[in-house]
Amino acid sequence: xxxxxxxxxxxxxxxxxxxxxxxxxxxxxxxxxxxxxxxxxxxxxxxxxxxxxxxxxxxxxxxxxxxxxxxxxxxxxxxxxxxxxxxxxxxxxxxxxxxxxxxxxxxxxxxxxxxxxxxxxxxxxxxxxxxxxxxxxxxxxxxxxxxxxxxxxxxxxxxxxxxxxxxxxxxxxxxxxxxxxxxxxxxxxxxxxxxxxxxxxxxxxxxxxxxxxxxxxxxxxxxxxxxxxxxxxxxxxxxxxxxxxxxxxxxxxxxxxxxxxxxxxxxxxxxxxxxxxxxxxxxxxxxxxxxxxxxxxxxxxxxxxxxxxxx
Amino acid sequence: xxxxxxxxxxxxxxxxxxxxxxxxxxxxxxxxxxxxxxxxxxxxxxxxxxxxxxxxxxxxxxxxxxxxxxxxxxxxxxxxxxxxxxxxxxxxxxxxxxxxxxxxxxxxxxxxxxxxxxxxxxxxxxxxxxxxxxxxxxxxxxxxxxxxxxxxxxxxxxxxxxxxxxxxxxxxxxxxxxxxxxxxxxxxxxxxxxxxxxxxxxxxxxxxxxxxxxxxxxxxxxxxxxxxxxxxxxxxxxxxxxxxxxxxxxxxxxxxxxxxxxxxxxxxxxxxxxxxxxxxxxxxxxxxxxxxxxxxxxxxxxxxxxxxxxxxxxxxxxxxxxxxxxxxxxxxxxxxxxxxxxxxxxxxxxxxxxxxxxxxx
Numbered sequence: 001x002x003x004x005x006x007x008x009x010x011x012x013x014x015x016x017x018x019x020x021x022x023x024x025x026x027x028x029x030x031x032x033x034x035x036x037x038x039x040x041x042x043x044x045x046x047x048x049x050x051x052x053x054x055x056x057x058x059x060x061x062x063x064x065x066x067x068x069x070x071x072x073x074x075x076x077x078x079x080x081x082x083x084x085x086x087x088x089x090x091x092x093x094x095x096x097x098x099x100x101x102x103x104x105x106x107x108x109x110x111x112x113x114x115x116x117x118x119x120x121x122x123x124x125x126x127x128x129x130x131x132x133x134x135x136x137x138x139x140x141x142x143x144x145x146x147x148x149x150x151x152x153x154x155x156x157x158x159x160x161x162x163x164x165x166x167x168x169x170x171x172x173x174x175x176x177x178x179x180x181x182x183x184x185x186x187x188x189x190x191x192x193x194x195x196x197x198x199x200x201x202x203x204x205x206x207x208x209x210x211x212x213x214x215x216x217x218x219x220x221x222x223x224x225x226x227x228x229x230x231x232x233x234x235x236x237x238x239x240x241x242x243x244x245x246x247x248x249x250x251x252x253x254x255x256x257x258x259x260x261x262x263x264x265x266x267x268x269x270x271x272x273x274x275x276x277x278x279x280x281x282x283x284x285x286x287x288x289x290x291x292x293x294x295x296x297x298x299x300x301x302x303x304x305x306x307x308x309x310x311x
Numbered sequence: 312x313x314x315x316x317x318x319x320x321x322x323x324x325x326x327x328x329x330x331x332x333x334x335x336x337x338x339x340x341x342x343x344x345x346x347x348x349x350x351x352x353x354x355x356x357x358x359x360x361x362x363x364x365x366x367x368x369x370x371x372x373x374x375x376x377x378x379x380x381x382x383x384x385x386x387x388x389x390x391x392x393x394x395x396x397x398x399x400x401x402x403x404x405x406x407x408x409x410x411x412x413x414x415x416x417x418x419x420x421x422x423x424x425x426x427x428x429x430x431x432x433x434x435x436x437x438x439x440x441x442x443x444x445x446x447x448x449x450x451x452x453x454x455x456x457x458x459x460x461x462x463x464x465x466x467x468x469x470x471x472x473x474x475x476x477x478x479x480x481x482x483x484x485x486x487x488x489x490x491x492x493x494x495x496x497x498x499x500x501x502x503x504x505x506x507x508x509x510x511x512x513x514x515x516x517x518x519x520x521x522x523x524x525x526x527x528x529x530x531x532x533x534x535x536x537x538x539x540x541x542x543x544x545x546x547x548x549x550x551x552x553x554x555x556x557x558x559x560x561x562x563x564x565x566x567x568x569x570x571x572x573x574x575x576x577x578x579x580x581x582x583x584x585x586x587x588x589x590x591x592x593x594x595x596x597x598x599x600x601x602x603x604x605x606x607x608x609x610x611x612x613x614x615x616x617x618x619x620x621x622x623x624x625x626x627x628x629x630x631x632x633x634x635x636x637x638x639x640x641x642x643x644x645x646x647x648x649x650x651x652x653x654x655x656x657x658x659x660x661x662x663x664x665x666x667x668x669x670x671x672x
Contacts, residue, residue, distance in 0.1 A: 006525040014518060104356065111358030114542075114561055215513045217561065219537050220356050224512040255515075259505045259522035262672065270508050 007260055008140040008253070012148060013214065015252025017042070017206040017223070019151045021230035022237065022244045023158055024070070024202030029234060030162065031195040032175040032301035036092030037077055038203050039227025040099020045070040045204025046211040047103040047110070050218045054113055059122040062212055063205065070204020071197045073099055078196040082189055085305035100221065107218050115216040123147065123213040147209050151245075154202070158241040171195060175299030178306040188306055206230070229255075232281040238288065238296040251277045347408070349373065349582055350401030351383040352394060352420075354413030359511065361536035361555040362572075366412045366435075368556070369574025376579045377586075382406060389415020391422060398423040402430060408585050410578070411435065420444060431585050431592075436481075438661075440592055447577065450598035451481075452488035452660070453628050454570030456635045457606045457621045458552045459492020461567050462500075462530045464614040465550055466493075469500040472523025475534040476510045480663045482534050485570075487667045488635045489532060494669050496620060503528060503671050513539040524549055531565075541566055550612060557607040567613040573605050596657060600629040636660060641668040 021038050028035045035041075049066030053059065077095050080086040128142040128149075141152075162168040173181040174191045182188050210222050229251055236251075237243035258273045288296050351370050355363040363385065370381050382404055384397045394416045398409055408431045411420045417437035424432045424444035432444035440446060462471050471493060475482040490502045503526065505519045516539035520531050524547040531544040532552040538561035544551035545565035553561070553569030577597065584590035597603040606625075609618060627633045636659075638649035643666045649655060655663075666672065 004525070010518065010521055010525075014514075017514075104358075108358060111356075112360040112364075112560065210514055215517065215539060215542065217513065217538065217542070219360065219511075219513050220358055221511075222513060224509075224514065226514075256518045256522065259507070259519040260525075262505045270506070274508070 005136050005139045007257075009143065010256055011253030012140065012144060012249050013252070014256050015249040016148050016151050017209045017214065017226055018230050018233060018251055019155065019244065019248035020206030020209060021203045021227055022233040022248055023154055023241055024199035024206065025230055025234045026199075026237065026239050026241060026244060027158065027162075027171075027195045027202070028074075028199030029302055030171050030175045030239060030299060031192045032178060032299055032304065032306070033078075033081055033192060033196055034088045034092065034303040035074065035077055035095070035196065035199065036089060036231060037073060037095025037099060037200075038230050039223055039225070040096035040102075041070040041073040041200045041203035042207030042210075042223045042227045042230075043099045043103035043221070044073045044207065045201075046207030046222050047107045047218060049204070049208030050115065050211040051106065051110055053115055053119050053212055054110065057116050057118050059119050059212075062119065063208060066204045066208030066212075067201035068204070070207065071201040073204070074196050074200020077200070078193050081305065082192045082196070085307065088303045088305070096227070104220050107220060110218040111220070113218065115212055119212060120216055123216075145213055147205075147213055150205075151248075155241045155245040162241065172299070175301050178301050179308075182306075182308060188308075192306075203227070203230075229277055232278055235288075235298075236277075236281050236284050238284070239298065346405075347377075347379040347582070347586060348401075348405040349379050349381045349578075350398070350404075350406035350409040351381060352387045352397050352401075352409065352411040352413075352416060353383060353385045354387060354389065354416070355511065355536070356385045357383075359536055360538060360558075360561075362510075363412070365555050365572040366410075366574055369572075369578045372575025373578040373582060376575070377582055379582060380405075387411075387413075387416065389413060391419035394419025395423050395426075398427070398430075398432075402427055407431065408582055409433070417446075431581075431590055433581060438594075440594060443592055445592035445594060447581075447595040447597070449572060449601075449603040450596060451570055451572070451604050452484050452635050453599045454604040454606050455485045455488040456492035456495075457624060458532065458568055458570050459489040459494075460496050460620050460624065461609065461613050461617045462489070462532060462552055463493035463495065463497035464617050464620075465567065466497065466500055466530045468527050468529045469497065470527045470529065471500055471502045472520060472526075472528030472531045473502050473504045473533070474516055474519045474523065474531065474540045475504060475506050476536075477508060478506055480661055482506075483666065484660055484663045485534050486670060487663065490667050490669045491635055491640070492624075494667075495624075500669065501671050502669055504666075507535065510536045513537040516540050517543045520544060521547070538562065553607070559607075559610060565612070566610060568609045569607045571605055571607045573602055577601070577603050598628060599625055600631070642666060643668050643670045643672075 045066035048069035049062045052065035053062030077091050080091040081088045123145045125143055125145050132138040132142040170186045174188050178188045211218050233247050237247045254276050258270045261268050353363045357367045374381050382401050387393055387397050410433045412435045414436045417439050420434050421439050424441045434446045436448045437446045493500050507515050507519045516535045520540035520543035529549045531540050533540040533554050538558050541551045541558050541562035545562040550567055551565040556571055558569055559566045636655040638653040639651045640649040642648045
């Protein structure tokens with residue numbers, strides 16, 4: 001009764017902001033940088049996407065603005081951690097605090113406004129021809145909005161990039177052993193910068209999904225902690241974009257299952273359900289460190305600043 | 312090079328701090344002798360479009376009516392020291408009356424009231440009092456009963472969804488009153504209740520409403536501070552009842568009405584009393600008669616026959632002829648909770664922890 005097609009469809013929607021942020025954080029961490037500013041970059045993307053959407057009535061400009069805003073937040077972080085080699089944890093946390101304040105400041109005048117009809121129509125669910133006719137699966141996966149489809153595509157593209165291209169291999173090298181990568185004449189700084197910025201842009205899109213499609217209005221602190229779930233999700237997905245796809249929808253489902261359990265006779269406490277994503281993450285962490293599998297462990301150079309002189 | 316760069320960064324940081332300090336919420340105003348200054352302490356941002364927004368409308372009304380100066384501070388955490396700092400800040404700027412608008416501000420305000428005996432304090436939704444600190448709240452349940460009439464007439468599936476924040480007496484009382492309103496016009500209807508464990512998370516609130524809609528609800532009501540549930544109703548082609556303020560703009564295709572706060576008149580009478588020197592600390596729980604709570608104007612989506620029934624019920628609340636919780640009323644397990652002719656006291660209403668017949672949890 002709880003696990004209906006409507007529930008799974010809603011779980012995908014709830015998981016989509018998580019998916020974008022998780023993909024963004026995966027690509028950042030793959031370059032050896034732990035960016036805890038996800039929440040801040042999501043909020044920056046959410047508010048800028050909303051503002052530009054409202055002013056220009058153009059969904060493309062809104063998405064672009066969100067990505068640029070997320071990327072701009074990431075740029076601050078990249079400058080601090082790559083160029084100045086500052087502590088990554090502190091820089092990331094600062095970015096979260098900054099992004100929260102920035103979005104509240106910019107969004108002051110936007111409160112109470114609703115996204116324009118044109119943009120809401122643009123992001124309304126569309127059926128994919130043929131595929132949406134498959135029973136259940138069609139309704140769950142192929143009767144969604146553009147953002148959700150973009151999420152599928154991005155996860156797959158990112159997987160291909162990371163595992164099937166030489167550039168992706170270079171990225172892994174930078175994250176695992178920047179000194180070796182440097183010797184192989186891979187520009188470590190450039191790789192780090194590019195992927196941190198790309199990661200920030202994806203986080204910005206995740207935030208914009210909330211303000212443009214999901215809610216669709218601006219309210220302060222609209223992400224309500226989803227950025228932190230994304231950080232946990234990266235570990236859950238063991239830095240793998242395909243697993244991130246699955247993990248995001250699972251965590252999205254956990255996020256909303258509470259309401260559906262209420263009234264079904266099952267006495268499960270909402271607070272317990274809120275705990276589950278993190279509990280699962282801890283279990284994954286424990287499993288990884290027990291199995292010592294190279295494939296599933298974090299990039300070896302994660303959160304270690306790279307000094308060429310120290311080689 | 313490195314040194315110069317870090318110097319530059321530090322300089323930029325200091326500059327931004329200084330600038331941020333200048334661009335505060337409200338510049339310090341030098342109080343003119345004859346001008347009265349009134350301070351407001353808010354728990355959230357005015358931009359919540361809900362609870363704090365409603366209080367701020369009251370503040371603007373006060374400014375307009377009496378021409379007094381007002382100060383406000385948003386996002387004041389529900390901690391004693393935070394509240395006392397905000398109070399001290401306002402008194403420094405000349406405030407002689409301070410309103411604090413959230414339950415958790417109570418203890419901090421109590422301490423402040425003892426520290427500044429010459430200042431009048433008023434606290435919203437609490438129960439503590441001192442010589443110069445009163446408390447105030449509104450009988451929102453009366454307005455919720457009226458909104459229940461709209462929902463009961465509108466529903467075709469006889470399945471109404473209600474999104475609430477927490478299972479606390481304030482929410483339970485509102486839900487019960489709403490359900491009694493529904494039942495008064497439609498005894499068949501059931502009110503399905505779900506809690507989100509948050510006052511403020513638009514996406515989660517919307518999800519809760521979607522869960523109710525998926526389970527067959529065709530009217531959604533809420534005890535939440537954002538318009539998330541309204542949008543869920545609109546997207547599903549269902550109808551909705553808001554809360555706090557008129558939420559028509561949030562979901563024009565679904566919104567029918569909302570039980571709303573109307574703090575302005577109360578703020579005016581209280582500040583006027585301070586000006587006249589007649590103010591004294593009291594406990595105030597005003598209802599429809601005082602217009603502190605009201606039902607927002609019905610939109611064209613509301614059933615036509617609702618207006619008349621609402622007027623009739625409202626007139627009885629205002630005259631005091633009857634109230635919402637007057638027996639016989641059963642709980643949702645079939646036990647008689649309020650006997651025929653019995654009326655709940657304020658204390659019983661303020662600690663309500665049972666659900667009336669027709670609520671499905």
